[in-house]
Amino acid sequence: MTSKSFSTLQSLGPVRTGHQFDVAGLQAYLQTQLPELFQGAGASHIVVQQFQHGQSNPTFMISLPWSGQRLVLRKKPPGKLLASAHAVEREYAVLAALSPVGFPVPRPVHLCTGGVPLGTPFYLMECAEGRVFLDPNLPELQPQQRSEVYAHMAQTLARLHTLKPSALGLSSYGSPAAYCARQLRRWTSQYAASVPAPDPSVSRLTAWLAAHVPAEDAAPPRPALVHGDYRLDNIVFGTRGSAPAGGGGGGGGGLVPLAVLDWELSTIGNPWADVAYNCLPYHMPPGLLVLQRLTRDPRAGTPSGLPPGIPTEAEYLAAYCAAAGVAAPPPAEWAFYVALSLFRCLAILAGVAARSRQGNASSANAAAVASEEVLAALTAAALGVIERAEAEAAAGGQTGKGGAAGGCKCSNPACTCGVDGGRTAGGKCSCSGCGGAAQVKQQQQETQQVPACDAAGGDGLLGLSPRAAELRSRLAAFMADHVYPAEEVLEAHAMGPQETRWTIHPLMEELKAKAQQAGLWNLWLPASLASRLGWLAEAARAGAGGADPRVAPVLLGAGLSHLEYAHLCELMGRSAWAPEVFNCSAPDTGNMEVLAKYGSREQQLAWLLPLLAGSIRSCFAMTEKAVASSDATNITATIARSACGQRLTVSGVKWWTSGAMDPRCKIAIFMGKTDPRAATHKQQSMVLVPMDAPGVKVVRPMLVFGFDDAPHGHAEVHFTDVTVPASNLILGEGRGFEIAQGRLGPGRLHHCMRLVGAGERAIELMAVRAAQRVVFGKPLAQQGAFQAKLGRCRIAVDSSRLLVLAASDALDRLGFKGAAGAIAAAKVATPSAVLEVLDAAIQAHGGAGVSQDFVLARLWTAARTLRIADGPDEVHLGTLAKLEMKRLGPGKVSKL
Numbered sequence: 001m002t003s004k005s006f007s008t009l010q011s012l013g014p015v016r017t018g019h020q021f022d023v024a025g026l027q028a029y030l031q032t033q034l035p036e037l038f039q040g041a042g043a044s045h046i047v048v049q050q051f052q053h054g055q056s057n058p059t060f061m062i063s064l065p066w067s068g069q070r071l072v073l074r075k076k077p078p079g080k081l082l083a084s085a086h087a088v089e090r091e092y093a094v095l096a097a098l099s100p101v102g103f104p105v106p107r108p109v110h111l112c113t114g115g116v117p118l119g120t121p122f123y124l125m126e127c128a129e130g131r132v133f134l135d136p137n138l139p140e141l142q143p144q145q146r147s148e149v150y151a152h153m154a155q156t157l158a159r160l161h162t163l164k165p166s167a168l169g170l171s172s173y174g175s176p177a178a179y180c181a182r183q184l185r186r187w188t189s190q191y192a193a194s195v196p197a198p199d200p201s202v203s204r205l206t207a208w209l210a211a212h213v214p215a216e217d218a219a220p221p222r223p224a225l226v227h228g229d230y231r232l233d234n235i236v237f238g239t240r241g242s243a244p245a246g247g248g249g250g251g252g253g254g255l256v257p258l259a260v261l262d263w264e265l266s267t268i269g270n271p272w273a274d275v276a277y278n279c280l281p282y283h284m285p286p287g288l289l290v291l292q293r294l295t296r297d298p299r300a301g302t303p304s305g306l307p308p309g310i311p312t313e314a315e316y317l318a319a320y321c322a323a324a325g326v327a328a329p330p331p332a333e334w335a336f337y338v339a340l341s342l343f344r345c346l347a348i349l350a351g352v353a354a355r356s357r358q359g360n361a362s363s364a365n366a367a368a369v370a371s372e373e374v375l376a377a378l379t380a381a382a383l384g385v386i387e388r389a390e391a392e393a394a395a396g397g398q399t400g401k402g403g404a405a406g407g408c409k410c411s412n413p414a415c416t417c418g419v420d421g422g423r424t425a426g427g428k429c430s431c432s433g434c435g436g437a438a439q440v441k442q443q444q445q446e447t448q449q450v451p452a453c454d455a456a457g458g459d460g461l462l463g464l465s466p467r468a469a470e471l472r473s474r475l476a477a478f479m480a481d482h483v484y485p486a487e488e489v490l491e492a493h494a495m496g497p498q499e500t501r502w503t504i505h506p507l508m509e510e511l512k513a514k515a516q517q518a519g520l521w522n523l524w525l526p527a528s529l530a531s532r533l534g535w536l537a538e539a540a541r542a543g544a545g546g547a548d549p550r551v552a553p554v555l556l557g558a559g560l561s562h563l564e565y566a567h568l569c570e571l572m573g574r575s576a577w578a579p580e581v582f583n584c585s586a587p588d589t590g591n592m593e594v595l596a597k598y599g600s601r602e603q604q605l606a607w608l609l610p611l612l613a614g615s616i617r618s619c620f621a622m623t624e625k626a627v628a629s630s631d632a633t634n635i636t637a638t639i640a641r642s643a644c645g646q647r648l649t650v651s652g653v654k655w656w657t658s659g660a661m662d663p664r665c666k667i668a669i670f671m672g673k674t675d676p677r678a679a680t681h682k683q684q685s686m687v688l689v690p691m692d693a694p695g696v697k698v699v700r701p702m703l704v705f706g707f708d709d710a711p712h713g714h715a716e717v718h719f720t721d722v723t724v725p726a727s728n729l730i731l732g733e734g735r736g737f738e739i740a741q742g743r744l745g746p747g748r749l750h751h752c753m754r755l756v757g758a759g760e761r762a763i764e765l766m767a768v769r770a771a772q773r774v775v776f777g778k779p780l781a782q783q784g785a786f787q788a789k790l791g792r793c794r795i796a797v798d799s800s801r802l803l804v805l806a807a808s809d810a811l812d813r814l815g816f817k818g819a820a821g822a823i824a825a826a827k828v829a830t831p832s833a834v835l836e837v838l839d840a841a842i843q844a845h846g847g848a849g850v851s852q853d854f855v856l857a858r859l860w861t862a863a864r865t866l867r868i869a870d871g872p873d874e875v876h877l878g879t880l881a882k883l884e885m886k887r888l889g890p891g892k893v894s895k896l
Contacts (some may be wrong), residue, residue, distance in 0.1 A: 004133070004135040005135070013051075015060070019077075023046065026048075026062075026118060026119075033112075034109070041066045046064060057088060057264060058076075058077055061127065068169040070126075071125065071127060073124055074125065075092065075120050080866065088111075091262075091264050092111040106127070108124070110374075116371075128259035131238065132235070132236055132237070133232050138293060142309070143215040145254055149232075152237075154320040154323060154587065155258070157275065160226075160274075161271040163222040168225065175268065177218060177219055178217055179217060179268075180213050180337075181213050194353065195326045202375075202379050203276045205339070205382050205386070209343065223267070224270075226268070226270070229262055229265050230274050230345070236257070236261065237263070242754070259486065272333070280338075281293050282313040285380060286485050294413065295307075298764070320344075333388065335388070342382035345378060350375060362574075371506075373505070412571040464564075465564055467560075471520070477573065478514075482511055483578050484575065490577050493505040501711060512583065521614075522557035524569070525612075526562055529597065533604070534556070536609055537555045540552040540613065545610060547610070555612050562811045563805060563808040563809045564620040567805075568755045572757065580712075586747060587620040588617055589746075589750060591611065593742070595611070597739075598731040615664075617665045619660040619717075620657065620659075621654040621669065622635070622740070623655060623657070624636060625653050630875055633681070635652075637672035638651050639672040639676075645728060646725065647723050648729060650672060650695075650719050651719055651720060653717075655714075658716050661701050661708075661710070664688045668690075671685070678734055682737075684734070685729060685733050686732065686736045688720055688729075688730065694723075695723070696719055697720065701714065701715055707861055749811065752827060752866075753808075756801045758862070758863060759833070759838070760840045763790070765856065766844045766853065789840050793836070796836060797834070807823045807825070810823075823877035827871065828876045835863045839855060
């Protein structure tokens with residue numbers, strides 16, 4: 001698990017490849033320039049280690065064993081650098097100016113501007129030994145400590161901005177005029193120099209920024225020394241006793257800033273740019289595991305959903321303004337500063353990526369930190385800030401320092417109350433909307449991404465064994481830590497441009513690898529089937545078929561029953577992306593079940609092994625375009641055996657072949673007629689057809705209420721005289737119906753249990769929304785009509801869960817035939833019940849409910865489709881009716 005904080009000395013490691021330098025030459029140089037450091041050294045040598053944290057200038061620890069003294073050396077990176085970048089000379093000048101006035105910075109020791117002895121300029125400073133917090137959520141601290149850390153961070157930045165550059169001797173350090181315009185030009189230039197070709201979305205972002213530079217930027221009314229990269233992990237914290245005098249301002253005891261680091265980007269400029277950059281954790285896009293952000297969780301117990309003790313953006317901004325003695329900028333300008341800060345971050349990371357390609361990046365994980373996905377997500381976040389600001393303006397939002405005419409005059413950039421006079425006696429806005437429109441929307445998005453892990457009614461119900469309960473707990477934690485945060489990125493990729501949406505996002509493969517490592521893999525595979533496949537796990541250990549031996553321990557799942565798995569399947573249903581993460585998604589689970597139950601060893605080794613390993617995907621080609629396929633006897637596709645008996649020729653037009661659009665789809669299970677003269681249910685067979693076989697043509701994706709479900713898809717596929725070996729026939733000729741029944745029973749229950757999870761998530765989103773929205777003078781949650789609807793939703797979901805659990809139990813005890821009625825009942829009841837719940841949740845969200853900003857529309861689409869897929873309601877109702885009549889028997893019917 002990645003550490004959330006570290007002591008400055010803990011981040012030390014060996015000097016990385018590409019950053020080595022002449023240590024002996026450095027010691028000789030220092031002995032000449034700083035002879036006082038070497039008193040008593042004798043023949044001893046300095047010890048050099050490299051700090052692993054940071055993406056900018058390489059930083060080293062220089063230890064003097066004879067005195068115990070430690071110095072920090074920062075130098076420019078090796079290789080060709082962008083103009084004006086990595087200016088260690090400027091860093092040294094700032095430290096030399098701030099240290100004497102008691103501002104918390106390390107004391108500078110020496111500056112070398114030449115190329116000798118290290119090949120690049122460098123400087124030395126004293127080592128600040130303390131604690132650096134990487135995660136802005138501060139999970140390792142108590143609420144009071146979190147509050148203190150944020151208070152000190154705001155006060156320290158405010159103090160920096162109140163120091164007069166002239167009094168510091170930095171009058172010539174930079175010009176405050178047109179600071180933002182210059183910053184925009186600089187970062188645009190750096191971005192262009194760092195990428196092979198500019199992204200069109202980035203170009204759109206920079207064009208908007210250039211057209212919306214605040215008017216006061218030409219001559220800022222409050223010119224100040226700005227840090228340029230002020231964030232939590234650039235501050236070393238320690239106890240008050242170790243803090244420099246006057247270091248961090250008030251805020252109580254405990255942790256205080258010892259040193260603000262990394263002044264490479266500092267200059268004289270507009271302080272609001274510094275504040276906005278410091279607030280980026282409130283705006284960082286979710287789903288990126290390499291960028292730290294503040295997360296919101298309705299279970300946090302705070303109105304904002306932030307961890308207890310962490311202020312909202314509005315509160316943090318108010319703390320800064322109070323310490324600096326200024327008023328906040330209007331919302332339109334604040335949006336500009338935030339978008340500029342996101343772009344600045346993007347440009348910096350683009351430079352990191354460029355250095356990574358050259359092999360001279362400062363940080364070992366530079367490639368991950370500055371991946372294309374990260375840059376694209378930052379671009380989208382900045383454009384989102386802009387779009388929200390423009391939408392507010394179009395809707396009559398605030399436009400000036402005092403807000404729009406008739407609007408709130410509090411000048412709070414996070415205020416959305418829309419009314420004047422909502423102030424307390426102290427002058428602070430008290431309106432209910434002061435969460436900020438942008439912030440509220442982000443909260444709404446994050447609420448749907450990080451729902452409560454334990455579904456109501458899930459614990460203690462039928463069949464939740466201790467083993468299943470432990471797995472359920474681990475699965476819930478994995479969902480919260482990895483799956484929910486990834487949803488927005490995966491959704492954006494799936495809804496992206498045509499040329500990329502049918503590709504697989506690398507994040508999905510990363511999540512699958514993590515699920516394997518966590519032992520949360522193939523949980524769907526029942527123990528009864530797994531017991532037959534031990535030889536396949538041994539084959540995986542031996543690397544058969546190109547399998548990665550590391551997957552062998554989890555290849556055959558956890559040995560669960562259908563009932564035990566149902567509780568886990570419910571959790572996966574809370575996210576459209578989760579089933580694939582754990583290799584528990586349709587149609588692969590059904591196809592794997594077919595191969596496990598009915599496939600030959602040859603077929604299992606060739607296709608089941610890679611499917612279980614998650615290295616390929618599959619599709620099931622049964623439904624046909626020209627006939628009512630709910631009656632599978634209508635199927636017209638053909639499977640003809642050659643005269644020699646060694647080949648099979650497959651022909652037919654199939655549609656709704658789920659998964660066929662996926663670039664990883666390598667095999668189809670095709671159902672067709674082998675003997676139209678045989679008994680009705682003995683005419684059909686199933687055969688394995690490689691998707692790259694000549695004659696297989698994926699014609700188009702089918703849209704489901706406008707969704708094409710990229711990159712998975714539901715395709716129309718034409719099979720034209722496709723020839724495969726006769727050994728690809730599954731089980732034997734005329735066994736197609738038998739195979740279909742064995743495949744569809746468990747699959748129907750999997751769909752139903754995932755729907756229960758979707759219903760649980762909808763209830764949570766509905767409740768959170770109702771608590772946030774005020775309608776006709778009081779929260780929606782207090783409206784009687786809403787309360788009645790929410791109560792009925794709870795009954796519907798719990799009732800559906802019990803039906804599915806009962807059917808799962810029957811499947812374990814009685815097999816498919818004995819459980820047919822219970823499965824049919826669950827298959828009819830669950831989609832209908834969950835559809836009503838999702839509809840109620842959508843209604844509670846208003847327009848947002850049908851938008852892409854919430855998961856509800858996608859979940860509703862899946863639920864509605866399942867009233868048709870895997871047998872329409874009418875078929876299952878007919879099954880139930882027949883069973884009821886059979887239960888009565890002819891004698892009883894006559895007596896009635």
